[in-house]
Amino acid sequence: MARERWGSKLGVILAVAGSAIGLGNFLRFPGTAAANGGGAFMIPYFVALFLLGVPLMWIEWTIGRFGGGFDHSTAPGMFHTMWNKNRFIKYFGVIGIFGPIVIFAYYTYVESWLLGYSVYALTGKYNGCTSQESMTAFLNGYRGLVHNEYFNGLGPAYLFFIATFIANIVVVLVGIKGGIQRLCEWAMPVLFVLGIVLMVRVFTLGTPDPSRPENSVANGLGFMWNPNWSKLLDGKVWLAAAGQIFFTLSVGIGVILTYASYLTRKDDVALSGLTAATANEVAEVILGGSIVIPAAFAFFGATAAGGGVFDLGFITMPLVLQKMAWGQVFGFMWFVLLFLAGITSSVSLAQPAIAFLEDEFNLSKKAATALFAAVGFLLCNVNIFGLGYGVLDEFDFWGGTFCLVLFGTIETVLFGWVFGMDKAWTELHVGSDITIPRVYRFVIKYITPAALLLILGFWLYQEGWDTIMLTRLRADHPEKISYVLGTRILLLVFFAALTFLVWISWRRRARRQMAQAQETAPEEAGQ
Amino acid sequence: MRLGGWIFMIVSWAVILGLFVFSMARTLWGKKQP
Numbered sequence: 001m002a003r004e005r006w007g008s009k010l011g012v013i014l015a016v017a018g019s020a021i022g023l024g025n026f027l028r029f030p031g032t033a034a035a036n037g038g039g040a041f042m043i044p045y046f047v048a049l050f051l052l053g054v055p056l057m058w059i060e061w062t063i064g065r066f067g068g069g070f071d072h073s074t075a076p077g078m079f080h081t082m083w084n085k086n087r088f089i090k091y092f093g094v095i096g097i098f099g100p101i102v103i104f105a106y107y108t109y110v111e112s113w114l115l116g117y118s119v120y121a122l123t124g125k126y127n128g129c130t131s132q133e134s135m136t137a138f139l140n141g142y143r144g145l146v147h148n149e150y151f152n153g154l155g156p157a158y159l160f161f162i163a164t165f166i167a168n169i170v171v172v173l174v175g176i177k178g179g180i181q182r183l184c185e186w187a188m189p190v191l192f193v194l195g196i197v198l199m200v201r202v203f204t205l206g207t208p209d210p211s212r213p214e215n216s217v218a219n220g221l222g223f224m225w226n227p228n229w230s231k232l233l234d235g236k237v238w239l240a241a242a243g244q245i246f247f248t249l250s251v252g253i254g255v256i257l258t259y260a261s262y263l264t265r266k267d268d269v270a271l272s273g274l275t276a277a278t279a280n281e282v283a284e285v286i287l288g289g290s291i292v293i294p295a296a297f298a299f300f301g302a303t304a305a306g307g308g309v310f311d312l313g314f315i316t317m318p319l320v321l322q323k324m325a326w327g328q329v330f331g332f333m334w335f336v337l338l339f340l341a342g343i344t345s346s347v348s349l350a351q352p353a354i355a356f357l358e359d360e361f362n363l364s365k366k367a368a369t370a371l372f373a374a375v376g377f378l379l380c381n382v383n384i385f386g387l388g389y390g391v392l393d394e395f396d397f398w399g400g401t402f403c404l405v406l407f408g409t410i411e412t413v414l415f416g417w418v419f420g421m422d423k424a425w426t427e428l429h430v431g432s433d434i435t436i437p438r439v440y441r442f443v444i445k446y447i448t449p450a451a452l453l454l455i456l457g458f459w460l461y462q463e464g465w466d467t468i469m470l471t472r473l474r475a476d477h478p479e480k481i482s483y484v485l486g487t488r489i490l491l492l493v494f495f496a497a498l499t500f501l502v503w504i505s506w507r508r509r510a511r512r513q514m515a516q517a518q519e520t521a522p523e524e525a526g527q
Numbered sequence: 528m529r530l531g532g533w534i535f536m537i538v539s540w541a542v543i544l545g546l547f548v549f550s551m552a553r554t555l556w557g558k559k560q561p
Contacts, residue, residue, distance in 0.1 A: 009554060039535025046542065222528030225536045275554050278547040285543050289536075433557050 003071060004176040006262050011181040013272050016061075016259055017279035018184040018344030020250040021191065023110070025284040026338060027309045029244060030293045034224045034305065036240045037231030042285075044232070044241035048451070049281065052242055055440060055448045056251040056408060057277045059415045061269035062428045064260025073261040073355035075254050075411075076502045082419045089414070090506065094498045095407040096254025097352050101372075102399025102491065103253065104349040105379035106392045111342035112164035114335050116142065116157060117314065121331030126150075126318055132304075135315045145388050154384070161384065165377065167343065172350045173369045176262050180347050187340045188279075194337040195287035201330060202295045208323065212301075220297030223305050224289060235458075242455050248284055249277055252408030255348040258355050271433040283341075291334075295320045313338065350376065360505035382490065389483035390473065397467055398491055405459065409452040416445040 006012040033041045067078030075096030079089045120126050129135040129150075140146045144154030151157075171179040207216040231237045250256060260269065296316045297305040304316050321331040350372060357368035383392050415424050421441055428436065466472055473480055528536075 013554060039532050039539075042535055042539045046539075218528050221536065222532045225532035226529050227531045227535055271550060271553055271557070274546070275550040278543065278550050281543045282547050286540055433553060 003068070004262055005264065007177040007181050009267070009272065011177070011185060012259060012263065012267075013275050013279070014184040014188045015180050015344075015348070016250075016256060016272075016276035017283075018188055019255050019259065019348035020248065020276065020280040020345075021188075021283045022250075022341050022345040023309075023313065023338060024244075024248055025280065025341065026195075026288045026292060027313045029248065029284045029288045030224055030291075031309060031312060032240055032244050033289065034293060036237045037228040037234075038223070039225040039227035040229055040232050041237065041241060044238040045245065048238075048242040048245040049277075051443055051447050052451045053245040053249050053251070054274060054277050055444045056246070056412065057249060057256070057273040058270060058428055058436070058440075059412055059424075059444065059448075060251055060256035061260045061273040062424065063411060063415060064257040065263045065265065065267065065269055066427055067257065068261030068263060069265055071359060073258050073359050074352050075257055075407075076356070077359065078257060078261075079411075079414060080506075082414055090502055091499055092410050094495065094502055095403050095410070096257060097356050098495050098498050099253050099399050099403035099407060100255055100349040100352045101376065101379065101494075102395050102403070104346060104376055105399075106383040106395045107342070107349060107400075108165055108168060108346050108376075108380055109161055109383050109387075109392075111339060111346055112161040113142070113157070113314065114339040114342055115164050116160035117318070118332050118335035118339055119160075121318070121321070121335055122328055124328055127322060127328075130319070130322070132315060132319070135319055139314050143387055144384075158384065161380070164343070165373075165380065168346050168350060169369060169373045169376075171343075171347045172354055172372075173365065175365065176351075180351065183347065184344050187344050191337055191340045191344075192283070192287070194333050194340075195283065195291070198330065198333060198337065199287055199290040201324070202291055202298075205295065205298050205324070208298050215298055215301050217294045217298045220294030220305060221290075223297050223302060224293045236462075239455060239458050242451055243459070246408065246452075246455065247404070249280055250345070250348070252404035252406075252411075253349070254352050254407065257411075258352045259348065261355070266431040268431050268433040270428060270436055274434070292317060299323050356501075360502075379494075382487070386483060386487065390477065390480040391483060391487045394484050394487040395491070398488075401459075402464070405452065405456045409449065409456055412444070412449045412452055416449065421445050 006015070033045070063078055063082070067073070067075075067081055070077065070081045072078050072081060075093030076090040077093070079093040083089045117126075126135065126138050129138045137146070137148050138150045141148045141151035142157050144151070144157060147153065171183050173179065174182075203217060205217050207213055209215060246252060263269065292312050293305045296312065299320045300316065304319075317334055318331060321327045321334060324330055353372045353375075354365070354368045357363045357371060358365060361368075363371070383395060386392070419427075421444070424444070425441055470481060470484060473484060
């Protein structure tokens with residue numbers, strides 16, 4: 001069976017950028033920047049981009065293309081080809097399949113809220129909600145957490161979830177070139193146009209309420225950009241910047257490895273990795289930094305602008321947009337923008353598991369997608385019905401945080417130290433359209449892994465241990481403990497099942513190779 | 528917004544847009560390295 005390939009160089013860049021550009025660009029970044037020194041935050045942010053983000057992009061693109069050359073689209077096979085003397089390294093690669101599925105299981109559900117809200121924005125369903133309390137009630141009713149005047153149950157949310165889930169499955173079923181590439185080739189330009197329109201609208205708001213002149217767009221931008229120099233001496237701010245860069249670029253998940261595996265050996269990875277990273281930065285710093293916080297500040301002041309990620313997206317923004325002329329249209333544009341950011345990311349999360357089944361078990365695209373859809377659907381439902389019991393947070397912790405940092409650290413050490421920097425540097429430059437400054441040999445080998453180990457260690461120290469031991473949950477919500485422990489067991493069993501699949505596939509391959517050797521040996525002896 | 532805020536915003540935008548335009552232009556119209 002011929003290996004799938006991308007249709008064009010721009011296509012793969014848009015697909016990787018689509019994978020990276022997600023809800024975090026528009027909701028997480030502005031809040032993190034404002035809380036960590038405003039403009040001064042951009043100093044550690046840029047340092048992290050050039051010493052952590054861009055090198056990791058290059059590492060993943062290079063490992064992916066290298067592994068694709070051996071017909072491996074996922075981390076177990078790629079790690080094995082890079083260090084074939086070690087028979088355990090392929091099991092570390094399981095994280096690169098496990099993480100994306102776990103993230104997919106809750107991300108697709110959150111993505112479906114955006115589809116639902118885009119419809120509600122256009123039809124004006126939430127127009128009666130004019131306060132934080134009523135919009136929170138609307139969101140909780142939609143998610144089935146309470147029955148209220150807005151929603152009687154989970155029905156509408158579930159229908160939007162089904163539509164979103166089917167859309168994801170159809171895209172990955174059609175394939176790399178016809179499905180994912182085609183989606184990203186129209187979704188990315190539309191996303192950027194919507195973002196620019198919304199940014200211009202926000203910038204022209206001025207001072208919406210003349211009786212409160214302090215609540216203006218300029219002051220909203222100031223809330224985000226005015227530098228607080230004292231924050232630069234705080235180590236946590238530097239770690240927040242490194243964390244933001246790490247999470248925004250979709251590195252450490254395993255999806256870039258899979259996407260890059262569909263390149264040919266003569267395709268460039270150095271310039272493509274840089275282009276995808278900078279496209280993500282445009283969406284994050286320029287568009288993401290210019291919509292939510294300035295708009296929220298202009299209408300509601302600093303309290304609303306400093307809200308959490310979900311509050312900003314699903315509570316504050318609908319309230320803000322209602323106050324604008326043509327609010328229904330702008331509300332629709334806002335949620336469509338976020339939905340496009342979401343779906344171009346979720347299809348990338350589905351691809352590694354499907355590619356693993358195709359490559360290592362010789363399943364057809366249809367069979368692999370059907371199997372993924374069945375497992376993915378079950379895991380999504382665990383999140384949908386377990387939302388009020390801390391299940392989604394648990395999936396996010398293990399799949400969306402812990403595994404990412406751990407996997408990023410493993411692949412960086414493997415690339416720079418085991419594969420070897422000389423070989424890695426040569427591999428990175430094969431077919432390259434640019435020459436990377438030689439200082440990056442040092443950065444990739446020493447700085448990037450050190451920064452990742454620092455993030456991992458500090459984060460474990462700061463909040464990881466409490467999360468692992470459920471300290472806060474035991475104190476605040478003891479009724480959720482059994483659900484969270486059940487989720488952990490489910491994830492552990494799932495991880496073990498994937499590890500077992502890797503073991504089976506390698507065992508089958510070894511037997512096949514042995515049988516081939518036995519067939520050829522008598523022939524050679526006869527000659 | 529204070530002057531420092533404007534400076535940070537403009538410089539950040541310039542760095543990111545500059546890198547994006549450079550890399551996208553090289554991607555679309557650049558020549559392959561020998």
